[in-house]
Every structure is written in structure tokens, then in C-alpha cells.
Amino acid sequence: MSRTLALIDGNSFYCSCERVFDPRLHTRPVIVLSNNDGCAVARTSEAKALGIKMGEPFFKIADLCKREGVMVYSSNYTLYGDMSARMNDVYRTFTPDVEIYSIDESFLDLSGFTGRDLPAMARDLRSTVRQWTGIPTCVGLGPTKTLAKLANHIAKKNPELNGICDLTMPAAREAWLPRVAVSDVWGIGSASTYKLARIGVTTAADLAALPPREARQLLSVIGERTVFELRGVSCLALELVPPQRKGCAVTRSFGAPITALEEMLEAVSAYATRAGEKLRRHGLATGHVSVFMHTSAFNTDPRYSASTTVELPEASNDTRDLIGAAKRGARRIWKDGYRFVKAGIIMDDLIRAADAPRPLFEARDREQSVKLMGAVDSINRRFGRGAIVPGSAGIKQRWAARFERRSPRYTTRLEELPLVG
DNA sequence: TCTGGGGTCCTAGGACCC
DNA sequence: TCTGGGGTCCTAGGACCC
Numbered sequence: 011m012s013r014t015l016a017l018i019d020g021n022s023f024y025c026s027c028e029r030v031f032d033p034r035l036h037t038r039p040v041i042v043l044s045n046n047d048g049c050a051v052a053r054t055s056e057a058k059a060l061g062i063k064m065g066e067p068f069f070k071i072a073d074l075c076k077r078e079g080v081m082v083y084s085s086n087y088t089l090y091g092d093m094s095a096r097m098n099d100v101y102r103t104f105t106p107d108v109e110i111y112s113i114d115e116s117f118l119d120l121s122g123f124t125g126r127d128l129p130a131m132a133r134d135l136r137s138t139v140r141q142w143t144g145i146p147t148c149v150g151l152g153p154t155k156t157l158a159k160l161a162n163h164i165a166k167k168n169p170e171l172n173g174i175c176d177l178t179m180p181a182a183r184e185a186w187l188p189r190v191a192v193s194d195v196w197g198i199g200s201a202s203t204y205k206l207a208r209i210g211v212t213t214a215a216d217l218a219a220l221p222p223r224e225a226r227q228l229l230s231v232i233g234e235r236t237v238f239e240l241r242g243v244s245c246l247a248l249e250l251v252p253p254q255r256k257g258c259a260v261t262r263s264f265g266a267p268i269t270a271l272e273e274m275l276e277a278v279s280a281y282a283t284r285a286g287e288k289l290r291r292h293g294l295a296t297g298h299v300s301v302f303m304h305t306s307a308f309n310t311d312p313r314y315s316a317s318t319t320v321e322l323p324e325a326s327n328d329t330r331d332l333i334g335a336a337k338r339g340a341r342r343i344w345k346d347g348y349r350f351v352k353a354g355i356i357m358d359d360l361i362r363a364a365d366a367p368r369p370l371f372e373a374r375d376r377e378q379s380v381k382l383m384g385a386v387d388s389i390n391r392r393f394g395r396g397a398i399v400p401g402s403a404g405i406k407q408r409w410a411a412r413f414e415r416r417s418p419r420y421t422t423r424l425e426e427l428p429l430v431g
Numbered sequence: 432t433c434t435g436g437g438g439t440c441c442t443a444g445g446a447c448c449c
Numbered sequence: 450t451c452t453g454g455g456g457t458c459c460t461a462g463g464a465c466c467c
Contacts (some may be wrong), residue, residue: 044435051435069433085435199465230441232465261436308434354436408466410466411435 013244014128014178017150017158018120018135020097021166021173023114024052027093028083030144031420037155040082043068046263046411047084084413090114092421096143106137107135109248116225117155119248132174152177155246156239159196160187160214187240197236202229214240214258233253254362255292259383260285261354264409267306268350274303277409281355282336286329287390290383295366298358299332301339304354325366328379328384 012301012415024042029035039056043049049067049340050057060078062071068082075082107119118135120128132149139147150162159175164186165175179184188287193203195214205228211217217225218240226234235245260281268274278301289295302317318333336355418426 046433048433048435066433067434072433115467157459197465202443230464232441255438257438259437263435352435412433417447 012153012245012279013119013121014124015152015155015158016031016120017115017162018147019162021148022052022054023425024090029092029324031417032338032375035081039078041080042083042085044085046265048263049150053247061189084414084416085274090417093143093145097139097145099143100139105251107248109250114271116167117158128178129174129176130261135172144279148173150175154239154244155244156176156196157242158237160190164190184416187218192212192217195236197232198213205229255294255360256417257356258285258360259354259356261352263352265412266408267283268409271344274340274350274353276338276342277353278336278355279333282332285355285357286327286332287387288429289327291389293363294360295327295363296360297325299335299339300344301336303343303350305348308353311349314327314345315349318342325361327363329385346348
């Protein structure tokens with residue numbers, strides 16, 4: 011039975027979020043920077059036209075931005091996450107079958123609407139989202155996820171399509187696939203593009219025509235699936251219920267290099283705190299915490315990179331346990347005399363907290379731990395992340411990441427509401 | 432001076448077992 | 450001591466995604 015999927019996403023999503031709350035930005039090029047104000051991760055079409063590339067370090071384009079009047083923002087994930095939720099609320103008024111794929115992309119299952127004028131429905135979807143959230147979008151339609159993604163890409167690249175491309179019919183695919191570079195196909199990255207070029211496969215149409223066995227030989231099962239998907243044979247299911255996460259990490263570059271162990275312990279404690287919040291929010295626990303730290307890969311400082319894994323006596327999501335493990339790991343791999351620019355903690359093999367086995371002798375009263383952590387989380391939700399950090403008196407945080415150009419959290423912080431008048 | 436932060440999946444190869 | 454053909458499980462690393 012054939013499906014019809016839509017992929018809808020926000021155009022230059024982070025930039026569009028900034029524009030929603032500051033109309034002055036509508037006529038100007040806008041970029042949003044990564045964490046620590048490191049590099050450009052979102053650009054409006056005007057910014058792209060100035061030659062600003064995805065992932066370009068900000069210090070290399072700072073002059074250009076000043077000269078051309080580019081509006082530059084630190085990333086404001088609280089705002090973007092809230093806008094994302096609003097967009098998905100709009101999608102669900104069209105169909106309950108929504109897979110949230112990323113912060114700005116969702117797949118919608120429109121199979122129940124076959125026979126309806128799907129492009130007209132896509133136009134309605136776009137204009138409703140625009141009206142209710144202010145975010146401009148593009149919609150791709152296709153019988154498989156890969157084709158819906160490709161259609162969305164075509165809609166973005168061809169303004170005359172007014173933000174909608176429909177690849178549900180074979181004739182449309184025959185017309186468009188030869189015009190799309192194979193590197194623009196979902197799942198085909200630079201390594202695969204290189205391998206395919208050597209056998210003369212350069213367009214999406216070429217890849218669709220490749221015998222699946224050959225694709226498997228060259229690119230593994232992922233390549234083989236992609237060939238089938240491009241032919242309209244669905245291999246990737248819609249995931250309406252998000253699968254349980256397998257891992258969880260908190261890693262950050264520092265605003266200023268760390269050279270003292272005490273500062274490193276502060277930093278990994280802060281990451282462990284954040285990690286605890288993430289685990290508890292998902293009802294998960296971990297049995298071990300990996301810690302890593304490294305020096306810069308971009309300068310001539312002496313290099314050092316290390317990681318270690320600390321086992322917990324029992325699976326936990328208690329911030330105090332995570333901080334203890336993170337500090338122990340950091341001490342284990344710490345070396346004096348280096349300038350560390352980044353560190354992080356990684357937790358794999360997560361289990362559901364409710365399934366955590368209970369040891370014979372509990373190191374800590376579990377009921378009390380759950381109550382205390384619940385209280386910490388609710389206070390931090392109310393007053394902002396970091397309002398309470400267990401055992402954190404006197405944190406100086408010279409190492410904390412920079413966000414020098416962050417816009418107000420318009421939608422989620424009362425004191426940062428936009429002012430009218 | 433200044434270069435992000437998360438994730439997932441797959442494969443190859445080693446350790447171990449019968 | 451060596452010889453063999455499988456299994457399974459685990460880990461590291463590659464590739465890709467947003």
C-alpha cells in the first residue's frame with residue numbers, strides 16, 4: 011500500500027525565529043552562531059548571497075558582517091525549541107501522524123488524504139504555519155522519506171515553486187532527479203559522493219538507476235536502501251513514537267582555555283548537572299560516565315587528548331552521583347601544563363530509571379534522592395537553568411561559553427517579553 | 432585572540448566459545 | 450603444539466544527520 015509523506019521545515023529556521031520577534035530584521039541579512047559564538051550555523055538567503063558559508067568561523071567573517079550590515083546572533087535554543095513546538099502543534103491540526111525529525115523538520119503522513127489535492131493542502135499548511143507562528147517553511151511531497159526530503163530540497167532551491175515540490179508521481183521524479191546532485195540526497199555525504207563519482211554516478215537520477223546490489227557493495231545497506239527509496243520503494247518507517255534514547259552527552263567548548271584542575275572540576279560538574287536534568291526528564295539512568303578533555307586542534311599549543319570511563323556502583327540519575335563520577339574521571343586524565351579548550355561527559359547504554367536493579371545495600375536512600383532531584387528540577391524550570399546546582403558554592407565560570415549576542419527569550423521568560431509602544 | 436553540540440547506524444576485527 | 454569451522458559479543462572508528 012503506497013504512502014504519501016510530507017517533509018516540512020522552517021527556512022533558515024534559527025534566523026526566522028529571530029525575525030519573528032524583531033521586524034527590523036526582515037529586510038536585512040541575518041546569521042545565527044553556534045555555541046560559544048564559534049561559527050555560523052544558520053543564514054538567511056541574503057547572508058548566503060554574501061558568500062557566508064555554513065559552519066564558517068565567525069572571526070573570519072566578522073569584518074564582512076560589519077561592512078554589510080549583517081545582523082549576528084548567538085544561538086538561543088530556548089526560543090527555537092519553543093517555536094518548534096508551536097509549529098508541530100499546527101501540523102497536528104492537519105494530521106495526528108507527525109514524526110518530529112529535528113528541531114525544524116517534521117514528516118507528516120498524508121496517506122489518508124490520497125485523492126485530495128495534496129499541493130493545495132501543502133499550501134494551506136504553509137500559510138497556516140506562517141500565520142500562527144510567523145515562520146516561513148517549505149514542503150516536499152513524496153512516497154518515501156528520501157523522496158519527500160529531496161522534494162523539500164528542490165522546493166528550497168527553486169523559488170518559482172513557491173515553497174512546494176511534489177514528487178509523488180513518477181513523471182515528476184523523472185523530470186527532477188536528473189537535476190539534483192547526488193550529494194544532495196539524504197544519506198549521501200562526502201565520502202559516498204566521492205565513491206559514486208568514481209563510477210560515474212553524479213545525480214540523484216544516476217543513483218536511482220544504480221543496481222541495488224552495487225549500491226550495497228559500495229555504500230553498505232544504507233546506500234542500498236537509498237536506491238530503493240529513490241525509486242519510490244519505502245524502506246524507512248515513520249516513527250510516530252520517538253524510540254528510547256541510547257546515549258546522552260553534554261560537551262562544550264570553553265569561553266576561555268582551562269589550565270587549572272579546579273576549573274576543570276567546576277566545568278565537568280556543571281556538565282554533570284545538566285546531564286542529570288536530561289536523564290531525569292527522559293526517565294533514564296546510567297551505569298557509567300565517560301569524561302573527555304582536549305586541547306585545541308587549531309593552534310600550535312602542545313596537544314593532549316584523553317578520555318576515561320567511570321563506573322557507578324549502581325545505575326543512577328542523581329546529580330550528586332554524576333558529579334562525583336565526572337570529577338573522578340577528570341582527575342584521572344588531568345595533566346598540568348596544557349591549555350584545554352573543550353571537555354564533556356558521555357553516557358551510553360542508558361536504561362529506564364524504573365528498571366534500574368536495586369542493589370542489596372543502597373548507597374543512598376532512593377526515595378529521598380528522587381524527591382530531592384525532583385525539587386531541584388522544578389525550581390530550575392521555574393527560575394531558569396542553574397538556579398540551583400548541588401554543591402556549587404562560589405562557581406566563577408571563567409570557562410563558561412560565550413553568548414554575547416543572544417536575543418531575549420521572548421516566549422519563555424516573563425522578564426524578557428517583547429515591549430510594545 | 433577567535434573554529435559547535437549533539438545524535439544514530441553500520442562494519443570490521445578481536446576475544447572468546449564450542 | 451598444531452590443525453578448523455563456525456557462532457556470539459563487544460568495541461572502535463567511520464559515515465552521516467541536523
